[in-house]
Amino acid sequence: MNNPLLPVTDALSQMLSRVEPSSQTESVALDKALGRVLAGDVVAGFSVPGFDNSAMDGYALRFTDLTEGAALTLCGEALAGHPYSGELPQGGCVRIMTGAVIPQGADTVVMQELALVDGNNVRFSAAPRQGDNVRLKGEDIQEGSTILKTGHRLQPADIGLLASLGQGQLKVHKRLKVAVISTGDELRLPGQPLAEGQLYDSNRFLIKAMLERFGADVLDLGLVADNPLQIEAAIKRAVAEADVLVTSAGMSVGSADHTRQILEKMGEIGFWKVAIKPGKPFAFGKLGDCWFFGLPGNPVAAAVTLDQLVQPVLKALTGELAAEAHGWQATTVDKLKKQPGRTDYQRGFFWQEDGRLMVRSTGNQNSGVLSSVAYANCYILLGKDAGSVEAGAGVVIAPFGSMLAS
Numbered sequence: 460m461n462n463p464l465l466p467v468t469d470a471l472s473q474m475l476s477r478v479e480p481s482s483q484t485e486s487v488a489l490d491k492a493l494g495r496v497l498a499g500d501v502v503a504g505f506s507v508p509g510f511d512n513s514a515m516d517g518y519a520l521r522f523t524d525l526t527e528g529a530a531l532t533l534c535g536e537a538l539a540g541h542p543y544s545g546e547l548p549q550g551g552c553v554r555i556m557t558g559a560v561i562p563q564g565a566d567t568v569v570m571q572e573l574a575l576v577d578g579n580n581v582r583f584s585a586a587p588r589q590g591d592n593v594r595l596k597g598e599d600i601q602e603g604s605t606i607l608k609t610g611h612r613l614q615p616a617d618i619g620l621l622a623s624l625g626q627g628q629l630k631v632h633k634r635l636k637v638a639v640i641s642t643g644d645e646l647r648l649p650g651q652p653l654a655e656g657q658l659y660d661s662n663r664f665l666i667k668a669m670l671e672r673f674g675a676d677v678l679d680l681g682l683v684a685d686n687p688l689q690i691e692a693a694i695k696r697a698v699a700e701a702d703v704l705v706t707s708a709g710m711s712v713g714s715a716d717h718t719r720q721i722l723e724k725m726g727e728i729g730f731w732k733v734a735i736k737p738g739k740p741f742a743f744g745k746l747g748d749c750w751f752f753g754l755p756g757n758p759v760a761a762a763v764t765l766d767q768l769v770q771p772v773l774k775a776l777t778g779e780l781a782a783e784a785h786g787w788q789a790t791t792v793d794k795l796k797k798q799p800g801r802t803d804y805q806r807g808f809f810w811q812e813d814g815r816l817m818v819r820s821t822g823n824q825n826s827g828v829l830s831s832v833a834y835a836n837c838y839i840l841l842g843k844d845a846g847s848v849e850a851g852a853g854v855v856i857a858p859f860g861s862m863l864a865s
């Protein structure tokens with residue numbers, strides 16, 4: 460009897476229970492930190508803004524000095540970077556620019572469009588409310604607060620936030636070095652002519668692109684001929700130089716590929732049948748200190764398993780906090796064919812219409828049809844035991860993450 464298929468959640472928990480975040484960290488300059496994973500909490504050493512300042516070009520004044528019809532006396536000016544020194548005298552006001560420190564004693568700024576200036580006398584055409592146009596110290600960040608947590612992957616706004624706190628260097632986890640190998644006698648490199656029965660090695664380019672999006676350092680070990688000595692040499696190089704090795708093809712039962720036997724000889728690898736479509740044959744294990752992921756050869760199966768099974772483990776290895784999985788309810792406009800038995804990660808395109816999410820299939824869902832991924836912006840998730848879904852039915856979709864979409 461066939462072994463039952465391993466549920467996706469079990470495959471993930473088995474892998475995640477074995478890996479630990481790498482303890483290797485490094486210090487990087489802020490402008491090189493985009494996409495890196497923090498290796499420590501960032502605590503604000505001071506408040507931002509660091510002082511009460513004006514949100515407008517105008518006049519800073521003491522609210523209680525305003526009496527209807529009476530003018531205030533212009534006493535000086537405050538520019539960004541050039542504060543007004545001393546305390547605002549009773550009945551006075553200070554010409555102030557956006558970003559300048561609010562003079563001592565002032566509590567309100569009136570924008571210049573509302574000011575009627577006659578020499579040193581300043582009146583206003585409308586009464587302000589106390590505190591208008593004053594940006595308070597610490598309204599963005601409070602001194603001592605944890606602004607970003609360890610395990611956070613830095614996004615552009617984080618880089619700006621860290622700059623506003625004067626953080627020039629950051630402690631981050633080292634990038635993972637991930638080796639990629641393709642094998643298969645039928646494969647050729649893009650740019651070369653094809654003979655009958657041959658095709659281009661698209662998986663390696665796809666896998667490298669996805670790993671680059673992940674933020675790994677990719678070690679491309681190329682297209683290796685289906686020859687045991689050459690495959691073994693390539694795997695040995697990966698083990699010596701990389702933290703992780705990703706291969707594609709040679710994972711299913713009838714494979715004429717040598718990769719599987721060599722891997723079994725060199726390390727401790729589990730060859731699994733995961734209840735995922737596409738991507739059933741999948742291998743995971745360790746070769747020395749190098750983690751190994753064997754993706755199926757069919758291009759869509761390679762992409763989906765890299766995204767859904769490998770990416771969470773790569774995140775755990777880099778110390779990145781796991782993102783919460785989110786599924787959205789949508790209505791399918793197409794009938795979706797499915798056999799019970801595996802969780803389907805069908806490829807679809809979703810959009811919003813009259814306040815509802817709609818999704819359509821991107822066509823042929825065979826695991827060799829890579830255009831179904833290229834034209835998609837989401838997965839349509841169909842549960843393990845579900846059968847086909849009729850057009851008009853509700854389904855769960857998961858928008859592509861950064862490995863597959865912008």
Ligand SMILES: Nc1nc2c(c(=O)[nH]1)N[C@H]1C(S)=C(S)[C@@H](COP(=O)(O)OP(=O)(O)OC[C@H]3O[C@@H](n4cnc5c(N)ncnc54)[C@H](O)[C@@H]3O)O[C@H]1N2
Binds near residue numbers: 660707710
């Ligand atoms: N008797 C069975 N046959 C198959 C099973 C099964 O359970 N029993 N599973 C099927 C499933 S599901 C998948 S997925 C594939 C996986 O096969 P392999 O991982 O062994 O890969 P190959 O057979 O070597 O290749 C499959 C397919 O992918 C193409 N390929 C391989 N490498 C590349 C590359 N670098 N770039 C582009 N395309 C590539 C290859 O030419 C084949 O067409 O097995 C099913 N069979």
Ligand code: MOO
Binds near residue numbers: 735738739740757
């Ligand atoms: O696991 Mo597959 O279904 O041919 O990709």
